[in-house]
Amino acid sequence: MLLAEHGLQFMAGPEIRRPSSDVRSETIARRLGVLANLSPAETALLHDVGAGPTTVWTPRSLIETQAEYALQLFLISGWAARVCELKDGRCQFLQLILPGDALAPHLQVCDRQQTIQCLTLSRTVDGTAIRLAARDSAKFPGIAAATELAAAHDRALLLDQVTRLGRQTAYERVANLFIELHYRCSQVGLVHADGLAFPLTQEAIGDLLGLSLVHVNRTLQLMRRESMIALKQGRLMLLNLPELQAIADFRPPQIEHLG
Amino acid sequence: MLLAEHGLQFMAGPEIRRPSSDVRSETIARRLGVLANLSPAETALLHDVGAGPTTVWTPRSLIETQAEYALQLFLISGWAARVCELKDGRCQFLQLILPGDALAPHLQVCDRQQTIQCLTLSRTVDGTAIRLAARDSAKFPGIAAATELAAAHDRALLLDQVTRLGRQTAYERVANLFIELHYRCSQVGLVHADGLAFPLTQEAIGDLLGLSLVHVNRTLQLMRRESMIALKQGRLMLLNLPELQAIADFRPPQIEHLG
DNA sequence: CGGAACGTTGATAGCTATCAATCGACGTGG
DNA sequence: CCACGTCGATTGATAGCTATCAACGTTCCG
Numbered sequence: 305m306l307l308a309e310h311g312l313q314f315m316a317g318p319e320i321r322r323p324s325s326d327v328r329s330e331t332i333a334r335r336l337g338v339l340a341n342l343s344p345a346e347t348a349l350l351h352d353v354g355a356g357p358t359t360v361w362t363p364r365s366l367i368e369t370q371a372e373y374a375l376q377l378f379l380i381s382g383w384a385a386r387v388c389e390l391k392d393g394r395c396q397f398l399q400l401i402l403p404g405d406a407l408a409p410h411l412q413v414c415d416r417q418q419t420i421q422c423l424t425l426s427r428t429v430d431g432t433a434i435r436l437a438a439r440d441s442a443k444f445p446g447i448a449a450a451t452e453l454a455a456a457h458d459r460a461l462l463l464d465q466v467t468r469l470g471r472q473t474a475y476e477r478v479a480n481l482f483i484e485l486h487y488r489c490s491q492v493g494l495v496h497a498d499g500l501a502f503p504l505t506q507e508a509i510g511d512l513l514g515l516s517l518v519h520v521n522r523t524l525q526l527m528r529r530e531s532m533i534a535l536k537q538g539r540l541m542l543l544n545l546p547e548l549q550a551i552a553d554f555r556p557p558q559i560e561h562l563g
Numbered sequence: 564m565l566l567a568e569h570g571l572q573f574m575a576g577p578e579i580r581r582p583s584s585d586v587r588s589e590t591i592a593r594r595l596g597v598l599a600n601l602s603p604a605e606t607a608l609l610h611d612v613g614a615g616p617t618t619v620w621t622p623r624s625l626i627e628t629q630a631e632y633a634l635q636l637f638l639i640s641g642w643a644a645r646v647c648e649l650k651d652g653r654c655q656f657l658q659l660i661l662p663g664d665a666l667a668p669h670l671q672v673c674d675r676q677q678t679i680q681c682l683t684l685s686r687t688v689d690g691t692a693i694r695l696a697a698r699d700s701a702k703f704p705g706i707a708a709a710t711e712l713a714a715a716h717d718r719a720l721l722l723d724q725v726t727r728l729g730r731q732t733a734y735e736r737v738a739n740l741f742i743e744l745h746y747r748c749s750q751v752g753l754v755h756a757d758g759l760a761f762p763l764t765q766e767a768i769g770d771l772l773g774l775s776l777v778h779v780n781r782t783l784q785l786m787r788r789e790s791m792i793a794l795k796q797g798r799l800m801l802l803n804l805p806e807l808q809a810i811a812d813f814r815p816p817q818i819e820h821l822g
Numbered sequence: 823c824g825g826a827a828c829g830t831t832g833a834t835a836g837c838t839a840t841c842a843a844t845c846g847a848c849g850t851g852g
Numbered sequence: 853c854c855a856c857g858t859c860g861a862t863t864g865a866t867a868g869c870t871a872t873c874a875a876c877g878t879t880c881c882g
Contacts, residue, residue: 391812394731396726418722459718466724469725470655472653
């Protein structure tokens, strides 16, 4: 998919909304709470951030990571992707950004035209308060540890992506991706009895896994035929997690804080 | 690789050596000096680290990244790789570690059996002093900035690796890799008129680029036939850099320190 | 109703893997 | 000194996974 073909189709730019009654204001607290123990004060701070003014981004819109403010954003609903486009139009998704994730967990680098593209309608909040708290590790030890682990987690997922692309077959890549997404979504409470909301098009899966749209389609059908997954109407359910895990060789990131 | 290093292949494990008269004690200072302006005191500190006691690692030996001390190591000669091995034995090199690089530029994560493997005889030094200096950004602003940028640089190379594996052909991958290595080696003064020392076997290139050994061989021969490269006796020369850059779609990492 | 977005299907081409064998360089041991 | 084993590079033949091209179906929406 060409980035240039799309862009901001309906909106000229981001739009500030008043704090909504969105049930997901606790997403960030939930995400970071998994990574470290948070004091009540820290949890409250993260809730406040999550309930703050929301910026809404339309599907396909690009978030300019060159801009200073973008580095402070946290995604609280919707899915986005870090994207790299080659000169000839080939497009590779580097990794997915899910609710609760920071748009720039590390120092930002502008390499190879890397951009962030929203895949769905997305909402972000300003996380400057989180960054500031993370620097004051005496007062906010939980937030400091959690944001650092989140950055390590992000990097671990990137390493998984390398292995996926380098040494796994199409079937294995899809299985691995689905388990990763299941894992990440479950951490922020986005997995329910009927699976998880799955907004990726088959083209997006292809861009993420280095596969063609057609081959993604055939792989998904094979997985359905084998009763490994159920994927319809925007919801994904993993029907045979043990078998999928064996196929995908998935291991949840084990992060040890040694340094 | 230095000829003198060839004779030491029978060593069983790491070994502490007295500071040698190795010409490469300035490698770390050179590497970090490219990323930030260093004061004379900072340069001297890095020189001292580079001239400190050296640990020697035999080819194929593994560096245990679980161990606390390994996180502080800097590579000052030889090449190593971060490696991920799947359950069934398939092996993927995640990225290469070159002289001047830290073994763990970020917080270390133990994900997916990730290990560090030496590809040649390698030497490391303890960089604890560098880490400590980096935390005192008032006294060592240059080192603090450079190590942070080095970590970002490392991540940028990882993103390049994803794009390479996901969306480039074998020929493009090899071209892109060679340019990256040329770029990285030139930063630490390892590129001379006759190119650069290139110790990778074709099997290692395959593991790095997600290709089979045989296909790497054929791709290299094609590149030689087209006079794009000269690769023999452990030295690599890029004969047509402009054309290679066009093919590989290589852009040197542009890191902006915004956060 | 037309168009767009997304998913599906069939046919074909092509890149890359795999298997197998050979060759040269090198170091070892008889 | 030479036979031998190992490692890395090379070559040929074949299989197979995945891309590409093209067409069609479905849903949604203005």
